Amino acid sequence: MKLRIAIQKSGRLYDESISLLKECGIDLRNVKDRLKTESDNFPLEVFFLRDDDIPQYVEDGVADVGIVGENVLYEKCKEVEVLEKLGFGKCRLSLAINKNEDYVANFLQGKRIATSYPVLLQKYLEEQKITAEIHEISGSVEIAPGIGLAEVICDLVSSGSTLFMNGLKEVETILESQAVVIKNRELNSEQLALVNKLLFRVRAVKKAKKNKYILLNAPNDQLAKIFGLLPGMKSPTVLPLAEEGWSSVHSVLSEDEFWEKIEQLKAAGAQGILVVPIEKMII
Ligand code: PRT
Ligand code: ZN
Numbered sequence: 292m293k294l295r296i297a298i299q300k301s302g303r304l305y306d307e308s309i310s311l312l313k314e315c316g317i318d319l320r321n322v323k324d325r326l327k328t329e330s331d332n333f334p335l336e337v338f339f340l341r342d343d344d345i346p347q348y349v350e351d352g353v354a355d356v357g358i359v360g361e362n363v364l365y366e367k368c369k370e371v372e373v374l375e376k377l378g379f380g381k382c383r384l385s386l387a388i389n390k391n392e393d394y395v396a397n398f399l400q401g402k403r404i405a406t407s408y409p410v411l412l413q414k415y416l417e418e419q420k421i422t423a424e425i426h427e428i429s430g431s432v433e434i435a436p437g438i439g440l441a442e443v444i445c446d447l448v449s450s451g452s453t454l455f456m457n458g459l460k461e462v463e464t465i466l467e468s469q470a471v472v473i474k475n476r477e478l479n480s481e482q483l484a485l486v487n488k489l490l491f492r493v494r495a496v497k498k499a500k501k502n503k504y505i506l507l508n509a510p511n512d513q514l515a516k517i518f519g520l521l522p523g524m525k526s527p528t529v530l531p532l533a534e535e536g537w538s539s540v541h542s543v544l545s546e547d548e549f550w551e552k553i554e555q556l557k558a559a560g561a562q563g564i565l566v567v568p569i570e571k572m573i574i
Pocket of ligand 2: 342343
């Protein structure tokens with residue numbers, strides 16, 4: 292038996308979905324321009340699909356799991372389970388208006404809003420008790436105000452440069468989105484075992500990306516202080532240096548508190564600090 296995973300055929304999620312599988316140690320045969328492929332070293336079959344179709348395929352059980360943006364997932368309202376956020380494909384679904392307009396209270400009331408996300412927009416408007424006209428269009432939403440189709444747009448934003456180039460400004464965020472792993476709700480125990488095997492690897496890769504391996508030298512009388520700053524996975528590794536009274540300390544440091552910790556370590560007398568990436572991290 293093989294686990295069947297649906298990923299985007301081409302587009303913004305394609306490269307990182309393929310790299311993630313690779314980093315999980317899964318080799319894929321011949322991925323270019325194919326509808327599906329298999330792995331020789333993991334029981335996995337990969338379907339390449341349009342991102343919009345992935346939630347449906349997973350709900351129907353044509354694929355067991357999938358990688359898709361939360362924006363698409365929640366727009367499609369399919370009955371699937373979200374297993375893991377992946378930290379790539381980050382964007383937000385936002386409302387934007389002409390940059391010269393003032394975004395005053397009740398601005399949206401009665402306005403025409405162009406979007407490819409009518410379901411998420413409708414939900415937001417209902418929550419906010421706003422009545423507005425939704426104009427569903429399938430692409431190039433950012434040109435709608437310029438051609439007189441709508442006063443407001445509701446579209447995905449990442450860097451903001453598309454809005455800027457079209458003379459628009461972001462005024463509200465409706466949804467923060469990133470790529471996630473989804474799964475069919477009714478997998479059998481054999482399929483679930485494979486999903487767990489895959490997830491275990493995905494989590495190890497994700498964790499490794501968030502952490503760095505750190506090596507430093509420190510005078511022995513400062514070690515207690517340094518251990519306090521670097522708890523590591525269990526506790527730091529300590530090796531004596533050839534020079535009397537000094538040790539080498541090895542540990543793991545989270546990316547989130549990285550610079551702050553480095554400053555504190557230096558203040559505590561650490562020298563020769565080396566920081567290296569971690570490939571996999573299993574706790
Ligand atoms: O062919 P298929 O249907 O599979 O692909 P697609 O054309 O529908 O999607 P694609 O490849 O463009 O995007 C796939 C997914 O990437 C989306 O569903 C999001 O989850 C995620 N993603 C992340 C984005 C963006 N960032 C993004 N910036 N999707 C689209 N955009 C577009 C946005 O629509 C706007 O036109 O980029 C423009 C804005 O970008 P900035 O950087 O100028 O703000
Ligand atoms: Zn799409």
